[in-house]
Amino acid sequence: MDKVVRSAAEAVADVPDGATLAVGGFGLCGIPSVLIRALLDAGTQDLEVVSNNCGVDDWGLGLLLQEHRLRRVVASYVGENKEFARQYLAGELEVELTPQGTLAERLRAGGSGIAAFYTRTGVGTQVAQGGLPWRYDADGTVAVASPPKPVETFTVRGEAHEYVREEAITADFALVRAAVGDRAGNLVFHASARNFNPLCAAAGRVAVAEVERLVPVGTLDPDAIHLPGIFVDRVVALTPEQVDDKRIERRTLRDGSPS
Template sequence: MDKVVRSATDAVADIPDGATIAVGGFGLCGIPSVLIRALLDVGTHELEVVSNNCGVDDWGLGLLLQEHRVRRVVASYVGENKEFARQYLAGELEVELTPQGTLAERLRAGGSGIAAFYTRTGVGTLVAEGGLPWRYDAEGNVAVASPPKPVERFTVRGVEHEYVREQAIAADFALVRAAVGDRAGNLVFHSAARNFNPLCATAGRVTVAEVERLVPVGELDPDAVHLPGIFVDRVVELTPEQTADKRIERRTLREVAP
C-alpha cells in the first residue's frame, strides 16, 4: 500500500476543528515542523494538543499558539515559549501539566489499547490529590482544576506502596517526523530525534509522518525499522530545503581564548 500523499497540506486537510492531535518531538528536536505549518495554513481551530512541550514563540507548535488555534495542551514542559505562559496565566489556554514519564506511558498505553495504568509518580502530590490549575480566569483565579485520581496500594517485589491511576491518551490524529521512511510507512528516526515520535504515532487514530528521505519499500532492513508502517496512515516527503530547516531552542556559547 502506497501511503505517500502529494503535500503536507493534503495530509492535514481533513483534521477538523476541535480535534485532539498528538505531536512528536522534544523541544525543537524531531518536531514535524512542516506538518504543523500546514495545519496553520489550512486554518484549523480549537485544537487539543498532546506533546512534550509546545514549541517556541516563532517555531513549531508555538506558531499555532500565536494564532490562538489551540484551546488545550497536555504537556510536561512549558520551555522557552513566553506566549504559552502568557495565554495560560491569562486564562486563554487550558494546560494539563503531566510528569514526563507519565505522559510517555499514557501515550504508549493509548497506542497499545490499555485503558489505564498505575504509577508511583505523583502519589502524595496534587497530581494524585487534584487541584492543579488547568485554567485560570481573567482575574487570575483557578477556573478549572484537575480532579483527584484513584489511589490504591499494591505490593511489588515484596514492598507495598501507593500507586495513582493514570488514564491512557488516544488522539484523533498524530503528527510525527522521521529521518527515513518508505512508501508503506515504515519509519526510522535519527538518534534522540526519536523521542516522543513513536509514542505519538501509535496513539493516533490517523497518523501522518513527514520524512526527510523517502525510500522504496524493501530498502529498509526490517531490524532497523523503529516504527512499523501499520501505525502510519500518510507519508509526506520533505524537500531538501524543508529537511535542512531545523531550529535550535537555546544556543549557549563561550569564548575560547586564542
Template sequence: MGMDKVVVDAADAVGDIPDGASLAVGGFGLCGIPGVLIHAVLERAVRGLRVVSNNCGVDDWGLGLLLRESRIARVTSSYVGENKEFARQYLEGELEVELVPQGTLAERLRAGGAGIPGFYTPAGVGTSIAEGGLPWRYRPDGTVAVASPPKETKAFGGREYLLEEAITTDFALVRAAAGDRHGNLVFHSSARNFNPLVAMAGRIAVAEVEELVEPGDLDPDQVHLPGIFVQRVVPIAASDPAAQKRIERRTVRARQEVGV
C-alpha cells in the same frame, strides 16, 4: 487503504483535520518536530485544537506558531518553559493546560497506542498530581476556572500508586529521518524520544519523512515504528523553510586565552 501511503502534498495530508480535533505532535524540544505538517495545519486556519506534545515549541517555531495565532485551546504537556506566549495565554485564561510528568506522558501515549486503557505508576503519589487541584485553566481575574481532578490510588506490595489514563488522539503528526511507502519509519537520535509514541496514539498518523525509500530498502531490524501505526507519509525537501532544524537553546563557553 492501499499499501502505498504516500501523500505528496502536506496540505492534502492534513486537509481533514477539523476544528476542535485532538492532535498528538512529536518532537523533543525542537528536535524531531514535524515542522512542515505544522505549517500546513497553520495555513488551514483550524481552531480549538487540543494538543498533546512533550512541549509547545518556542514563540516563533513549532507549535508556538499555532499558539501565536490562538489555534490551540488545550495542551497536555510536560515542559513549557521556552514559550512566553504560552505563559501569557495560560495565566490570562485563554489556554487550558494539563502538565504531566514526562515519563507518565510517554507511557500514556504508548498505552493508548497499545490499546491499554490505563496503568498505575508511583510518579506523582503524594503530590497535587494525585490529590487534584492543579489549575488547568484560569479566569481572566486570576482565579481558577478549571482544576485537575483527584486520581484513583491503589497499593501494590505495600507501595502506593496512582491510576493514569491512556491518551489517544484524532490525529498524530510526526517527523522521521527515513520512511518507506508502507509507513515504516526510522528516527534519528533524540527525535525518537516521543515521535513513535505519538504516532501510536493517533487514530490517523501522518509522518513527514526526510528520506523516502522503497519498500524493502529499510533493514527490518532498524525500523523504529512499523507501518501499521502510520496512515500517511509525506516526503519533504530539505530546502523547504518549514523543514529546517532549529536549535532551541545554544550555550557556549567563553574562549580562553592561551598563556605563554
C-alpha cells in the same frame, strides 16, 4: 500499500476544527514542523494538542499558539515559550501539565489498547490529589482544576507502595517526523527524535508522518525499523530545503552568554 501523499497540505486537509492532535518531537528535535505549518495555513483551530512541549514563540507548535489556534495543551515542559505562559496565566489556554515519563506511558498505553496503568510518579502530590490549575480566569483565580485520581496500594518485590492510576491518551490525528521512511509507512527516527514520535503515531487514529528521506519498500532492514507501517496512514516526503530548515531552542556560546 503506497501511503505517500503529494503535500503536507493534502495530508492534513481533513483535520477538523476541535480535533485532538498527538504531536511528536522533543524540544525542537524531530518536530513535524512542515505539517504544523500546513495546519497553520489551513486555518484549523480550537485544537487540543498532546505533546512533550509546545515549541518556542516563533517555531513549531508555537506558531499555532500565536494565532490562538490551540484551546488545550497536554504537555510536560513549557518553559521555552513566553506566549504559552502569557496565555495560560491570562486564562486563554487550558493546560494539563503531566510528568514526562507519565505522558510517554499514557501515549504508549493508548497506542497499545491499554485503558490505564498505575505509577508511583505523583503520589502524595497534586498530580494524584487534584487541584493543579488547568485554566485560570482573567482575574487570576482558578477556573478549572485537575481532579483527584484513584490511588491504590500494591506490593512489588515484597514492598508495599501507593500507586496513582493514569488513563491512556488517544488522539484523532498524530503528526510526527522521521529521519527515514518508506512508501508503506515504516519509519526510522534519529536519536532523541525517537523519544515521543513513535508513541504519538501509535496513539493517533490517523497518523501522518513527514520524512526527511523517502526510500522504496524493502530498503529498510526490518530490525532497524522503529515504527512499523501498520501505525502510519500517510507519508509526506520533505524537500531538501524543508529538511534543512531546523531550529535550536537555546544556543550558548563558549563564554557562557546566550546568542
